[in-house]
Amino acid sequence: MVLPGISITEADGQIFLRGQCNGNRESVDANAIHTLLKESGYEGCALDAAAIATAAEYCNTRQEPFLVQLGDRKDARVDVTIAADDMSAEVSLARAQGGKEVSFDDIVELLKAAGVLFGIDETALLEAYQSGNPCPVPIAYGTIQQDGTDSVFEELIPHPADRAPKLDESGLIDYREHGAIDVVTAGTVLMRRHPATPGFEGHTVRGRPLPARPGRDEPFAPQLPGTQHPANDPNLLEAAVTGQPVRMENGVMVEQVLQVAEVNMATGNIHFDGSVEVKGDVLQGMKVQATGDIVVSGMVEGGILEAGGDIRIAGGVIANAKVRAGGAVSARFAQGVQVHAGTVLALSDMALECDLHSLNQIVIGIKNPAHGRLVGGSATAMMLVSVPVLGSANGTVTTVVVGTNAELLARYADLEKRIALEKANEEALEKLMRQVTAMKDPKGLLPRIKASRQHAVQVWGQSLAERREMEQQIAIGLAAKISVGAAVEGAADLLFSSHSVHLRREFSNGTFSLDPTDHVVVFTDGFGKTSRIG
Numbered sequence: 001m002v003l004p005g006i007s008i009t010e011a012d013g014q015i016f017l018r019g020q021c022n023g024n025r026e027s028v029d030a031n032a033i034h035t036l037l038k039e040s041g042y043e044g045c046a047l048d049a050a051a052i053a054t055a056a057e058y059c060n061t062r063q064e065p066f067l068v069q070l071g072d073r074k075d076a077r078v079d080v081t082i083a084a085d086d087m088s089a090e091v092s093l094a095r096a097q098g099g100k101e102v103s104f105d106d107i108v109e110l111l112k113a114a115g116v117l118f119g120i121d122e123t124a125l126l127e128a129y130q131s132g133n134p135c136p137v138p139i140a141y142g143t144i145q146q147d148g149t150d151s152v153f154e155e156l157i158p159h160p161a162d163r164a165p166k167l168d169e170s171g172l173i174d175y176r177e178h179g180a181i182d183v184v185t186a187g188t189v190l191m192r193r194h195p196a197t198p199g200f201e202g203h204t205v206r207g208r209p210l211p212a213r214p215g216r217d218e219p220f221a222p223q224l225p226g227t228q229h230p231a232n233d234p235n236l237l238e239a240a241v242t243g244q245p246v247r248m249e250n251g252v253m254v255e256q257v258l259q260v261a262e263v264n265m266a267t268g269n270i271h272f273d274g275s276v277e278v279k280g281d282v283l284q285g286m287k288v289q290a291t292g293d294i295v296v297s298g299m300v301e302g303g304i305l306e307a308g309g310d311i312r313i314a315g316g317v318i319a320n321a322k323v324r325a326g327g328a329v330s331a332r333f334a335q336g337v338q339v340h341a342g343t344v345l346a347l348s349d350m351a352l353e354c355d356l357h358s359l360n361q362i363v364i365g366i367k368n369p370a371h372g373r374l375v376g377g378s379a380t381a382m383m384l385v386s387v388p389v390l391g392s393a394n395g396t397v398t399t400v401v402v403g404t405n406a407e408l409l410a411r412y413a414d415l416e417k418r419i420a421l422e423k424a425n426e427e428a429l430e431k432l433m434r435q436v437t438a439m440k441d442p443k444g445l446l447p448r449i450k451a452s453r454q455h456a457v458q459v460w461g462q463s464l465a466e467r468r469e470m471e472q473q474i475a476i477g478l479a480a481k482i483s484v485g486a487a488v489e490g491a492a493d494l495l496f497s498s499h500s501v502h503l504r505r506e507f508s509n510g511t512f513s514l515d516p517t518d519h520v521v522v523f524t525d526g527f528g529k530t531s532r533i534g
Contacts (some may be wrong), residue, residue, distance in 0.1 A: 001035050003028060006059060008040045013073040013099070015042055017055045020065045028059035037070065045098030047071035075099035078107055079136075080114040086204035087142035089116045091125065095132045104129050116140050117207035145202030148215030152194040153250055157184060160245040160252055161293065163309050163327050165343045165360070171383050171476040173360045175344040177330060178312060181257055181277050181295050185242045190227060190252040193220055193235040218250055226254030244275045244292065246309070255292040263288055263303065275309065284319060294325075300337075311341075329358075345381070353377045353396075359407065361386070369485060374398055382408075383476070386483040391490035391503075398490070403480035403497040403514065412470050419467060422460040429453035482512040494533075496521055501533045 005022035008015065017033065030052050037043060037052075048071050055068040076096040082089045091107065102110075107129060111120065120140045128137040159182065165173040184190070199212030220229075220237060228240040239245070243254040255274040260267055262280035270276055275292035284302035288294055293309040302319035305311055311323055313331035321337040323329055329341040333349040334356070345358040348367035353376040356362055361384035365372015372388035378399040379385050391398045433449050482494060488507035493500065496514040501521045510525040512533065521533045 001032070001039055003032060003036060003059070006036070008036060008042065008070075010042075010073075014069055015045055015047075015071045015073070017068045017070050018065070019055070019059050019062065019068075021063045025059070028056050030056045032056070033059075033070070042071070042098065045071045046074045071098075073098035076102040078102055078110050080111055080116060081136060082115065082205060086206050086208065087144075088138060089114075089140040089205045090136040090138045091128055092134055092136045093128060093132060094134055111140070115206045117205070118203045119143065119205050140205045142204040142210075143200075143202045145210040145212040146200040147213040148197040148199035150215040151196045151218040151250075153220075154192045154194060155247070155252070156189045156191055157245055157252075160190075160247045161309070162247040164247070164249070165327075171360075171479060173343045175328060175346060175361070175363070177346065177366075178310070180297075181244045181275055181293060183242060183257055184239045184245050184254065186239050188239045188245075189236060190239055190245055190254070191220075191237040193237070195235065221248055221251040224248065224251045224253045226256065227252065246292065257292075258290075262298070281315070282321075293327075300331075347372075349373075350375065351377070351379070354379075356380065358382070360384075364388070365485065372485070374400070375490075380404070380406075381480075383480050384483065385481075386485070388485035390482075390484050390488045391492045393490045395490050398492045399495070400482055400492065401495040402482055403477035404495075408470065408473060412467075412474065415463065415467055415470060419460070419463045422456065422463055426453060426456040426460050429456055478514060478516060480514070484511070485509055494521065503533075 004025045005020040006028070007018050009018055010016070033052050033056055037047065051068055051070050055070060058066045058068060074097040076099065077094040079092045080089060089111070091111070093107070096102070104126065107125065118140070119142050124137065125139040128139060161178070161182070167173055196215030196217035198214045201212050202210035204210065224237065226239060226241045226243055227237050230236050230238060237252060239254045241254055241256060243256045245252050245254055257275045257277055258270065258272045259277045259279065260270065263270060263278055263282040263286045269287040271289045273291050276288055276290040276294050278288070278294070278296045278298070281298035282288055282296055282300045282303035282305065287304040289306045291308045294305050294307040294311045296313045296315070299315035300313055300317045300321045300323065302321050304321065305323045307325045307327070309325065310327040311325040311329045315331070316333040316335065317323055317331050317337045317339065318335045323337065324340040326342040328344040328346065329339055330346040332347070333351065334347055334354045335352040336354065338355045339345055339357065341358040343358070343360050345356055345362045346366045347364045349365065349371045350373040351364055355377055356379040358381045360382050362379050362381045364374050364387040369388045373392070374387040374390050375392040375395045376398055378401065380401040382403065385400050385402055390400070429449060429452055433446065433453055436446050436449060477497060480496060484507065486509050488503055492503040494503065494512055499514060499519055499521055507523060508525055510523055512521060512523050514520070515522050522530050523533050524530045
C-alpha cells in the first residue's frame with residue numbers, strides 16, 4: 001500500500017510514521033496506517049492505537065512535516081519473584097512483540113541468575129513457557145527441614161507396674177487399683193527402644209540449607225535389674241529372670257517375687273529385695289519388708305508392712321498394725337492402725353480410729369460407698385480426703401488435715417538452711433576476690449578464686465531453682481479439699497494448712513475448701529451453694 005508523502009521508519013527499536021503535506025493524497029484513517037504497518041513488517045510489534053489515530057489525523061490536517069511514534073519492538077521479558085522467606089519463586093513471562101524471543105534454556109539461566117538454585121519444577125516451568133501466560137506462575141519450592149524424633153521406648157507387655165506418680169492439673173495423682181502381682185518369665189520381651197532420628201535437612205529456593213534438629217537419643221537406663229539384651233538386638237529388652245515387671249524411666253526392670261502362704265511365727269519376718277506376695281494373712285507382730293510391692297490376699301492383723309513400692313491388701317488392716325509404702329496403699333478397711341502412703345491411700349469400706357497419712361490423697365469408700373465412713377482418729381493428706389460419711393454421732397472427734405505435707409515442709413526447711421550457707425560462701429569468695437584484686441594478686445590465686453566463686457554461684461542458683469519448684473508444690477496445697485459424698489455426722493475438726501474449723505453440727509454432701517482470696521474455710525453443698533464456715 002502506498003500513501004503519498006507517508007513512510008514508516010525505525011530507529012533503535014522505535015517505530016515512527018513520517019508525514020508530509022500532500023494535497024493529492026486521499027483521506028487517511030487508522031486502518032490505512034495499520035495496513036501500511038503490516039505490509040512493512042511491523043504487525044507483531046507493540047503498537048499504540050492512540051498514537052496511530054493521532055498520526056491519521058495529522059496526515060489529514062497538518063500542513064508541515066511531522067513525526068509520530070507508533071510503537072516499539074519489545075523483546076520477551078521474564079520476571080522472577082522470590083518470596084520473602086526464600087521458600088518459593090514464581091515466573092511471569094511476557095512474549096516478544098517484534099523483538100527477540102526467549103528460549104526455555106534462556107529462562108532456566110535467568111532463574112539461576114536471579115538466585116533460584118533449588119526446587120525448580122521443570123514441568124510447571126515448561127507449561128508456563130508454552131502457555132505464554134503473563135500472570136505469575138509458581139515454578140520453584142523450597143523444602144522445610146524435618147526435625148528428628150527423640151528416642152521412643154515402646155512397652156511390649158500390657159500394664160507393667162509404674163511407680164512414677166502421674167499428677168493431673170489439680171495436683172491429684174491418677175490412682176489405678178491393681179490386683180495380684182503380674183509376673184513375667186525369663187526371656188519375655190519387655191520393651192523396644194526406637195533410636196532417635198537425625199531428621200531431614202531443608203533448603204530454600206536459593207539453595208541455602210535449613211539444618212534439621214536431630215532427635216535426642218537416650219539409651220536404656222543403666223541399671224535395670226532382672227533384664228538383658230538379646231545378643232543380636234541391643235535395642236530390645238527382655239526379662240532375665242522370672243518376676244514382676246516394673247516400668248522405670250527409659251526402661252523396665254524385673255523384680256523377683258517371693259510368694260508365701262502366710263506370714264507367722266513359722267515363716268518368721270520377711271526382708272526381701274523385690275516384691276512379696278502373701279497368699280494368706282500377716283499375723284500379729286510379724287514384719288514384712290520389701291524393696292518392691294507387697295500384696296496380701298488376706299488380712300493384716302497387727303503386723304508391720306514396709307514397701308518401697310505399693311502395698312495392696314485384699315482384706316482389712318486391724319489390731320494396731322503399721323503399714324508404710326513409698327507408693328500407694330489399698331485395703332478393704334482399717335481399724336485402729338497406722339497407715340502411711342507415699343501417693344494414694346484407698347480403702348474400699350471404712351476407717352475406724354486410725355492414724356492415716358498420704359502425701360497426696362486419701363479416698364475411703366472407693367468400692368462400697370454405702371459403707372464408706374471415716375470415724376475417729378486422724379486423716380492427713382496433701383490434696384484430698386474423700387469419704388461418703390465423715391464422723392459418727394456416737395463416735396469421738398474425727399480430725400482431717402489437708403494442704404500440708406510434713407515431709408515436704410521438712411525438706412523445705414533444710415533447703416533454706418542450705419541456701420543460706422551457699423549464699424554466705426559465695427559472698428565470702430566475692431569479698432576475697434576483691435581483696436586479692438586490690439592487692440594485685442601477688443601469689444596468682446585470682447583465677448582459682450574466680451573459678452571457685454563461679455562454681456558457688458552455680459550451686460546457689462541450682463538450690464534457688466529447687467526452692468522455687470518446692471514453693472510451687474507447697475502452694476498447690478491451697479487447693480486442697482475435703483469431699484463428703486453423703487454427710488458429716490458428729491464432731492469433726494478440719495485443718496487447712498494453718499486454718500482450722502470445728503464442726504459440731506451435721507452437713508449434707510459437699511466439699512470443704514479454703515477460699516483463695518481471704519483464706520476462710522468454706523463449704524459448697526451438692527447444689528453449688530457456698531457458705532463460710534470459719
